[in-house]
Amino acid sequence: xxxxxxxxxxxxxxxxxxGTEIVDGGLYIKDGVIIAVxxxxxxxxxxxxxxxxxxxxxxxxxxxxxxxxxxxxxxxxPNAQNGNLxxxxxxxxxxxxxxxxxxxxxxxxxxxxELALSGCTTASxxxxxxxxxxxxxxxxxxxxxxxLRLHASRGSMSLGxxxxxxxxxxxxxxxxxxxxxxxxxxxxxxxxxxxxxxQIVLAPCSPFSVTSELMRQSAKLARQYHVRLHTxxxxxxxxxxxxxxxxxxxxxxxxxxxxxxxEDVWFAHSVHVRDEEIEVYRxxxxxxxxxxxxxxxLASGIAPIMKMLEKNVKVGIGVDGSASNDGSNLLEEVRQAxxxxxxxxxxxxxxxSGNATPPLMxxxxxxxxxxxxxxxxxxxDDIGSLEVGKSADFIAIKLNLLEYGGALHDPVAAVVFCxxxxxxxxxxxxxxxxxxxxxxNLDEHRLIEQxxxxxxxxxxxS
Numbered sequence: 001x002x003x004x005x006x007x008x009x010x011x012x013x014x015x016x017x018x019g020t021e022i023v024d025g026g027l028y029i030k031d032g033v034i035i036a037v038x039x040x041x042x043x044x045x046x047x048x049x050x051x052x053x054x055x056x057x058x059x060x061x062x063x064x065x066x067x068x069x070x071x072x073x074x075x076x077x078p079n080a081q082n083g084n085l086x087x088x089x090x091x092x093x094x095x096x097x098x099x100x101x102x103x104x105x106x107x108x109x110x111x112x113x114e115l116a117l118s119g120c121t122t123a124s125x126x127x128x129x130x131x132x133x134x135x136x137x138x139x140x141x142x143x144x145x146x147x148l149r150l151h152a153s154r155g156s157m158s159l160g161x162x163x164x165x166x167x168x169x170x171x172x173x174x175x176x177x178x179x180x181x182x183x184x185x186x187x188x189x190x191x192x193x194x195x196x197x198x199q200i201v202l203a204p205c206s207p208f209s210v211t212s213e214l215m216r217q218s219a220k221l222a223r224q225y226h227v228r229l230h231t232x233x234x235x236x237x238x239x240x241x242x243x244x245x246x247x248x249x250x251x252x253x254x255x256x257x258x259x260x261x262x263e264d265v266w267f268a269h270s271v272h273v274r275d276e277e278i279e280v281y282r283x284x285x286x287x288x289x290x291x292x293x294x295x296x297x298l299a300s301g302i303a304p305i306m307k308m309l310e311k312n313v314k315v316g317i318g319v320d321g322s323a324s325n326d327g328s329n330l331l332e333e334v335r336q337a338x339x340x341x342x343x344x345x346x347x348x349x350x351x352x353s354g355n356a357t358p359p360l361m362x363x364x365x366x367x368x369x370x371x372x373x374x375x376x377x378x379x380x381d382d383i384g385s386l387e388v389g390k391s392a393d394f395i396a397i398k399l400n401l402l403e404y405g406g407a408l409h410d411p412v413a414a415v416v417f418c419x420x421x422x423x424x425x426x427x428x429x430x431x432x433x434x435x436x437x438x439x440x441n442l443d444e445h446r447l448i449e450q451x452x453x454x455x456x457x458x459x460x461x462s
Contacts, residue, residue: 002030002430003029004029005028005029006027007040009040009053010053011411013058014037015059016386027043033391036388055400056398057399058394058395059371060384060394061383061393061394062118062334062374064115065266065378066320067126068128068322069104070096071324072322074095074455075455076323083298084298084300085300088324093168097131097168097170099458100132100133101135106447109146110328110448111125112148113146113442113444114328116146116439118329118330118331118422120330121426122380128156129167129171137189140189145441146442147428147431147440148428150197150199151198151200152185156175156178157172158172158173158174158209158214159172164246165210166208166209175213178214179214179218183225186225186227192226194391195429200227201230206231206232208242219258230266232269233252233270234273234277235269236272236298237301252277255267261284266314270288272301282313287378289316289377290315290316291317292336297324298324302344305361306359315377316369317369317373318333319333334370335417342360363415363417364412367415367416371384392427396423403418404418
């Protein structure tokens, strides 16, 4: 048995149902689980380890609901800098066709390290192409070295250009193999228990890269094994037009036709959805991974997140691919989510005086998306808030920083409104992943060197 006392945090935001914020608060943790929450002086005082957070703000760990780790190797590729989604993909597919298992491993470590330093404790990744012997196993094994919780999505592409799809034929797989490998991965790695470090998700890539039959069979397999389903949906107008032309459905109706509507499903983006489609999400418990920076970067549009929240749709935040965001900073994505929601409110007719109509997203709402919202999207009730019985996933940020100067009358809002910084501490299941702004399990400088070498080699092959 190991115990950890986290105490004297200047402010602790628990993100529980009541939005409790405790001055001079802390946690008592036993074997990676929170057993007491409250004022520091009222907590048990005997512990194997003490972490004094006087001068810091304490939050639950942030949860990333959509990413593509491998894309850290192809940030700001010149010919892909100024295209929309389809142009961007066609530029990068040939480069990604040269990925190796070693590339998957190093990019996983890089993306997860960047996420950890920005406050992420649980990350969902969507890996959908497996060239040159690459496997999802490469990602899972690399993630173990970093120490974050991982929802590893077994993505797939089976509809190549010769069959009317978007990706080149050389990066697609046979559907029989995809399903067989998906079953193998679930049986080998999926852990549904509270506190689990790895869960498997089945995630055919998108309507324009897989067949309807693969969508149906993936849903059937996922429900047989009680794992979740994930895909890109309603990201761009091009996708909408593709679905209407190919399937005679808009994207959400197409999901209905292939049995992809339910509480076990979440969609990345959902930018181009109508009110009645948001209602479908609400009625059926579908979740959404909101990726504001990527949507801006690729000129995809602004997702109607406030409408979704008004309907009690489950919404989390995703940094999305590091070649359509060019970063993996989850704290920054929280800020972007708040700002872009406010921009949309303005475009939709918010009043310039008095109360805004429609309402503006608050800093606390944005943080809730990245904590409780993300946990709901991933189907987990063991993470997302600092409460008794939950896993001890927490982050702490020093308040006496230049970036927060003049903003400490509301430290919670300061973390969102002001420039994002590295977190000072990041603990997952009571174990440190970041201490004093430094990675605990990896050498950051060595990691950067290895990653840059891999990226240079990958681009040289294209």
